[in-house]
Amino acid sequence: xxxxxxxxxxxxxxxxxxxxxxxxxxxxxxxxxxxxxxxxxxxxxxxxxxxxxxxxxxxxxxxxxxxxxxxxxxxxxxxxxxxxxxxxxxxxxxxxxxxxxxxxxxxxxxxxxxxxxxxxxxxxxxxxxxxxxxxxxxxxxxxxxxxxxxxxxxxxxxxxxxxxxxxxxxxxxxxxxxxxxxxxxxxxxxxxxxxxxxxxxxxxxxxxxxxxxxxxxxxxxxxxxxxxxxxxxxxxxxxxxxxxxxxxxxxxxxxxxxxxxxxxxxxxxxxxxxxxxxxxxxxxxxxxxxxxxxxxxxxxxxxxxxxxxxxxxxxxxxxxxxxxxxxxxxxxxxxxxxxxxxxxxxxxxxxxxxxxxxxxxxxxxxxxxxxxxxxxxxxxxxxxxxxxxxxxxxxxxx
Numbered sequence: 151x152x153x154x155x156x157x158x159x160x161x162x163x164x165x166x167x168x169x170x171x172x173x174x175x176x177x178x179x180x181x182x183x184x185x186x187x188x189x190x191x192x193x194x195x196x197x198x199x200x201x202x203x204x205x206x207x208x209x210x211x212x213x214x215x216x217x218x219x220x221x222x223x224x225x226x227x228x229x230x231x232x233x234x235x236x237x238x239x240x241x242x243x244x245x246x247x248x249x250x251x252x253x254x255x256x257x258x259x260x261x262x263x264x265x266x267x268x269x270x271x272x273x274x275x276x277x278x279x280x281x282x283x284x285x286x287x288x289x290x291x292x293x294x295x296x297x298x299x300x301x302x303x304x305x306x307x308x309x310x311x312x313x314x315x316x317x318x319x320x321x322x323x324x325x326x327x328x329x330x331x332x333x334x335x336x337x338x339x340x341x342x343x344x345x346x347x348x349x350x351x352x353x354x355x356x357x358x359x360x361x362x363x364x365x366x367x368x369x370x371x372x373x374x375x376x377x378x379x380x381x382x383x384x385x386x387x388x389x390x391x392x393x394x395x396x397x398x399x400x401x402x403x404x405x406x407x408x409x410x411x412x413x414x415x416x417x418x419x420x421x422x423x424x425x426x427x428x429x430x431x432x433x434x435x436x437x438x439x440x441x442x443x444x445x446x447x448x449x450x451x452x453x454x455x456x457x458x459x460x461x462x463x464x465x466x467x468x469x470x471x472x473x474x475x476x477x478x479x480x481x482x483x484x485x486x487x488x489x490x491x492x493x494x495x496x497x498x499x500x501x502x503x504x505x506x507x508x509x510x511x512x513x514x515x516x517x518x519x520x521x522x523x524x525x526x527x528x529x530x531x532x533x534x535x536x537x538x539x540x541x542x543x544x545x546x547x548x
Contacts, residue, residue, distance in 0.1 A: 249332050250270075251267070276329050323345065380422065410453070422472075427446035429465070442477050455491035456483050459478050
């Protein structure tokens with residue numbers, strides 16, 4: 151942009167010189183200097199639209215351009231680090247608003263044009279494979295993939311095994327997933343279509359399938375990986391107290407039943423509802439502190455006690471889906487430290503969350519043949535070598 155400003159100043163100087171000494175020809179080298187700038191420019195702190203467009207548009211045109219940008223893209227704001235492609239010869243400026251969106255500013259026969267151009271993502275099915283040497287996240291990073299892939303795998307298999315306790319060095323995985331590209335640039339993952347995770351010698355296969363009513367992951371026998379209830383309502387925590395009919399209460403100082411499981415976790419840790427349902431209570435009592443009660447189908451009710459606070463946008467009667475955050479770990483009520491007391495009732499009877507095994511959704515007979523055919527095709531792809539033309543690891547594209 152300094153070159154642009156320099157060109158403007160030189161242009162003024164040369165005009166004055168030409169007026170005073172019309173007989174003196176302008177040097178060819180100087181003419182090259184004052185040509186309009188073309189190329190990529192990265193917006194710097196303090197830059198304005200006026201500075202960037204000055205070589206091609208006057209003040210009134212720039213004001214109109216700014217108003218039109220806001221009209222077409224209300225969230226538009228010129229930010230430090232934005233990339234602007236400038237074609238000085240045609241007076242065309244392309245501002246990258248997002249990975250899939252540009253603002254194109256141009257002038258044709260004196261008329262100024264402003265247009266917002268969006269780009270569809272190209273989906274590239276890709277197979278990636280790795281071996282555990284320390285943790286899943288490290289194994290994913292080693293093969294040049296993002297941590298989000300590890301997080302997606304952990305969510306897929308959370309009903310099958312515990313990633314913190316069950317996986318061992320030498321365990322391995324192969325994943326068929328979608329990668330998204332816009333104008334040749336990697337922008338993130340799409341869906342995981344299939345996976346095979348070998349844990350202590352046992353294959354855990356998963357295939358994404360939709361029966362028209364729900365979409366989920368199923369094993370090679372058409373059994374859903376997902377259970378009706380999550381195993382735990384927290385992403386990571388340690389058990390400090392178990393379900394028992396006789397426990398010494400640390401606050402009351404007496405023995406009494408403890409019909410839940412206590413999970414110690416830092417204050418503010420998100421608490422997820424373990425199954426879809428409806429919030430029946432969202433309140434406070436002296437013993438429970440802040441708590442949420444959720445009613446599910448088939449006579450099940452879950453409780454989440456001693457919360458620090460509730461998730462915003464919810465109230466009694468709100469429908470919540472499995473895995474949705476409903477509150478945050480705290481130490482309210484009869485509590486000696488930050489933890490979650492998680493409880494389950496079935497038809498009015500307390501049940502042990504640690505031994506409770508929920509039923510999993512099943513495919514109806516009419517969908518099984520179609521699923522098995524799809525699973526066989528994707529398993530064959532998983533077993534092929536990594537030979538996808540045009541694949542580039544995230545972060546390495548220009």
